Amino acid sequence: MTQTLTLVVGGTGKTGRRIVQRLTASDRPVRIGSRSGGVPFDWEDPATWEPALENVGAAYVSYYPDLAVPGAPEAIGSFAEMALKSGTRRLVLLSGRGEEEAQASEEVLAASGADWTVLRCSWFNQNFSESHLLDPIVAGHLYLPAGDVGEPFVDADDIADVAAAVLTQDGHLGQIYELTGPRLLTFAEAAAVIAAATGRDIGYTRISAAELTDSLTAEGVPADVVELLTYLFTTVLDGRNAHLCDGVQRVLGRPPRDFADYARDAAATGIWNQE
Numbered sequence: 117m118t119q120t121l122t123l124v125v126g127g128t129g130k131t132g133r134r135i136v137q138r139l140t141a142s143d144r145p146v147r148i149g150s151r152s153g154g155v156p157f158d159w160e161d162p163a164t165w166e167p168a169l170e171n172v173g174a175a176y177v178s179y180y181p182d183l184a185v186p187g188a189p190e191a192i193g194s195f196a197e198m199a200l201k202s203g204t205r206r207l208v209l210l211s212g213r214g215e216e217e218a219q220a221s222e223e224v225l226a227a228s229g230a231d232w233t234v235l236r237c238s239w240f241n242q243n244f245s246e247s248h249l250l251d252p253i254v255a256g257h258l259y260l261p262a263g264d265v266g267e268p269f270v271d272a273d274d275i276a277d278v279a280a281a282v283l284t285q286d287g288h289l290g291q292i293y294e295l296t297g298p299r300l301l302t303f304a305e306a307a308a309v310i311a312a313a314t315g316r317d318i319g320y321t322r323i324s325a326a327e328l329t330d331s332l333t334a335e336g337v338p339a340d341v342v343e344l345l346t347y348l349f350t351t352v353l354d355g356r357n358a359h360l361c362d363g364v365q366r367v368l369g370r371p372p373r374d375f376a377d378y379a380r381d382a383a384a385t386g387i388w389n390q391e
């Protein structure tokens with residue numbers, strides 16, 4: 117029997133790359149949906165969506181830069197409509213917790229008529245090793261507006277395990293899985309765990325939202341990204357997400373990975389000891 121093609125949007129990113137690895141390892145045909153894919157896919161150019169959806173039965177949908185940005189729900193709605201027109205019924209959306217626009221995108225997807233599943237995730241562990249928090253960790257100090265609020269950081273490997281399961285198994289239609297790690301950590305505590313794993317001093321200083329905006333702007337970060345990061349580090353970290361959820365356990369029948377295990381393995385790669 118010919119297996120249907122799975123489109124992994126953001127298939128070179130933190131979650132998508134891991135999902136591609138898992139599907140490929142189980143001999144499932146995959147198409148990477150990104151600007152650098154063999155069939156290029158660009159959220160900003162809807163003309164690229166239809167070719168990327170050709171012969172696709174299921175898609176993992178990670179929006180870029182973030183479902184929190186204005187216009188995301190409209191893009192998700194248009195993408196779902198195009199997917200259904202192309203015969204792609206199964207859509208799995210990567211979403212974020214406590215973000216108004218992300219939840220609006222989930223609602224648009226649920227109303228689209230697709231066979232949908234939502235993976236509503238907390239902050240990824242890998243933000244510290246594969247994203248915007250890597251450079252400050254390498255430099256030895258985090259300056260962020262996050263205070264004493266705990267965040268249940270989730271591992272991108274757990275998200276990928278869950279995504280691969282819901283894309284390939286029955287029983288997940290119409291589900292919203294909230295994916296978190298197994299414990300709450302403040303950003304200062306997360307920095308301390310990484311410090312212990314690396315044997316380095318890594319400090320944490322809480323700054324104001326305005327100071328974050330000023331420092332990112334001075335580094336030349338574009339204004340819309342500055343606005344997004346400030347929103348994520350303030351509004352979304354106001355305590356609304358300071359609780360654990362059982363999505364990983366529900367889908368995989370095992371607990372999520374602890375931040376200390378992530379930090380140990382990431383430290384062993386040498387990623388945090390660059391010159």
Ligand SMILES: NC(=O)c1ccc[n+]([C@@H]2O[C@H](COP(=O)([O-])OP(=O)(O)OC[C@H]3O[C@@H](n4cnc5c(N)ncnc54)[C@H](OP(=O)(O)O)[C@@H]3O)[C@@H](O)[C@H]2O)c1
Nearest residue numbers: 126128129130131150151152158159179182183212239240
């Ligand atoms: N980080 C977190 O803590 C967190 C938590 C919850 C939810 N999320 C959600 O995660 C999503 C990001 O997923 P991720 O972290 O796995 O990805 P990522 O590591 O940020 O990688 C971005 C991916 O998107 C592609 N991309 C960039 N610009 C694109 C464009 N204009 N059109 C199409 N593809 C584009 C990139 O490939 P190319 O460069 O080749 O295009 C890459 O594959 C966001 O929607 C965010 O809301 C993140």
